[in-house]
Amino acid sequence: MPIFDSLLAAFTPFNLMLAVVGVVAGTIIGSLPGLTATMAIAVLVPITFSMEPASALIMMGAIYTGAIYGGAYAAILLNTPGTPSAIATTLDGYPMAKRGDGDLAITLACVASVVGGLVGAAFLFALAPPLADIALAFGPVEYFWLAIFGLTLIAALSEGNMVKGLIGGCLGLLLACVGVAEVSADIRLTFGSETMLGGIEVISALIGLYCIPVLIDLVATPDKHLHVETKSGGIRFGDAMAISWKGKWNLLRSSVLGTVVGILPGAGGSIAGLVAYSEARRSSKTPEKFGTGEPRGLQATESANNATVGGGFIPTLVLGIPGTPPDAVILGALLVQGVKVGPNLFQAESSIVYTFIFGLFLATILMLPIGLLIGKYAYRTIVEIPKAMLVPTVAFMTLIGTFAIRNNTADVIIMISLGVMGWVLNRFGFRASPIVLGLILGRIAEQGFVQGWTIASATGNYVGMFFGRPITIAILCAIVLALFGPVWTRRMKIKREAMANDE
């Protein structure tokens, strides 16, 4: 049986070693803000020239999986999303760590990442060719509305002060315009400066807006960085499993959402995490707890972003259209090796893909022990290290990490400027998340809108283009639900209470 042969091929000692090395390397790289899976994989491409394509894929997949999970450490312990995928992880992860549940948060993130990774890989295994059609069904207008849907989250994220959230979002949208516009090639808002030419890189903005304010506060206040009540080893596996079992539907739903968003090229882990977070919050009986250290929020984002790994491989391997930036590098490496991607790869006689998928399962399962172990050390280090050491070390890492993204000192200047700005804005009650959402989603929305408008101009049917397509209508419904759902439930609650009082 060919599938069985692929299974055996995936479990050779050599591939096993590659998977272990890949997961360890990926987790460490992902945990350092600025060092990304894309870069790690790009560095390893030359090594894969001398490997079997399936082995090369296994190693790259393992690094990728590990890096997406590793991003959770900095998000939870330092309030700094190491990768855009981990933005929503900060929302509940950091409050958990603050109140002394950092070890629990990291263990939960590990379990959720494994579940998400397995679900994504399962879809890749069973349904890749038909699911690839989802990528094709999404046109410019759908991307536009998806981005708008993401922006509605600003309302949810800035509970209590919507106006400040909206101002932050607009600032983010404005920042997204800096540099050379992706689709029109206009050079905007650079003020003639070479520093601004490359635009605001998302990861350097993340580091600046999230990490620098934390560092300044660490220096400015005498308190310990994280509150620690009980002396624990850094792993709370029992607690985490109990919470995970209770939240199993949330985990599964978030994993499926993550897979689907992962299939959409250009959407990526950040949107997957946000959509899953928003859905978990919407369906929760206690949505007000989200943002204050609610484990379900953390589970949703961490399972969804790891599910994008398997999801992203679907268009990459079936259509030859990379789902995510790391996928683009992997696809390039395969092309150089002479592997032709396409639906044929998924026919039983071609073993490469199945060997790879089994390797991906393997790497994801390995992530549980490896991730817990590395997580334990990450947690202990951050908790036990004196502040006088922690702050300079992290500050140094932010500089190196920011430079490493594009080998560009301009990004470092922008990162520091945004960091100081973020700290000041924080004093006045403006949070980083709406700004970053505007920055990421603004570009997607702009491209989608311009492309949709141009295509509509060819037929003259603008209304049909933007409001008439089936997927568009579904996303529009989700937007309306996200915007007015909370208002409606609150009103119903008041009514019910009023009725109860009458009786």
Added chain:
Amino acid sequence: MKLSRRVILSAAAVAAASVLVPSTGAHAADFPSKSINYIIPFGPGGESDITARHQQSFAKDLLGQDLVISYKPGGGGAVGWAQLNKIKGDGYTIMGINLPHIIVKPKQKNVGFTTEDITGVYMFHYTPDAIVVKADSPYKTLKDLVDDAKKNPGAVTLSGSGKGTANHLAQVNFDKAAGTKTTYVAFKGTGASVQALLGGQVKAQWGYTSVGAKHAGKVRMLAVAMDERHPKFPDVPTFKELGYDLVSGAYRGVAVPKSTPEDVRKKVSDAIAKINADPEFRKRMENDGMALLDIDYANIKPFIDEKSKGYIEAAKAGGVLK
């Protein structure tokens, strides 16, 4: 700064260490005597990266040294090119260059470099422009598309990668040559533009021969912008055969910092030429749909000058330049 990044990265990606540590000691006489840093001013995974990777996989055998690829993306390549002349000119740091980018970008606004600032030493290939349709498209030939575009001005939508790019300028030139009016929809990169084609968001694509190679079976090319037919696609006519004078594409080459001495420039040119001459390299490139070029250091300036005229004219007609 650069070294510390390397150190950290190699510590993290354990296995990669050997590739990253640069060897020491250099003389122009036995060039290259250590690994060459090859900067791609775009992100990893794009076509500029993939063709550089092809070169990289032959470098060790043919030159005796590694090509170490790194990326400096931003501003559609402008960020990298603006910094090219600040690098030490010893031949051990080279940078990829792309036409029409290095010609059109500096004419738009101040982007920190001019076309004349770039010292190209070799153009090694181009990816010819092509009109691509889905395999089940009603356009069987280029004539079908032209007829439709003439009957319904503006209604034929074509996706393409970016504006002021090879795809966009080809669309402008073709519309002029054919007397048609089509609607060009710019996407971020060729991947997104193919996605729009396969998803039926647009009727056709201004893509490249590499799209025909990569997505064989799902797409058809109606014509390619080459002097002669592409060896991999003997059945696809050229625009020239069909009566449109259009030979264009994304041209890629290698540049060195201005401070690089003449003899070293020639050595770099020779090194790239050596890889380009390898039959296996040529075969792999052609299999990916590329067309090889051999414009060496002696001929590169007139080549870029000649291309400039056409590109600037088309960019003006396409509204990218004023």
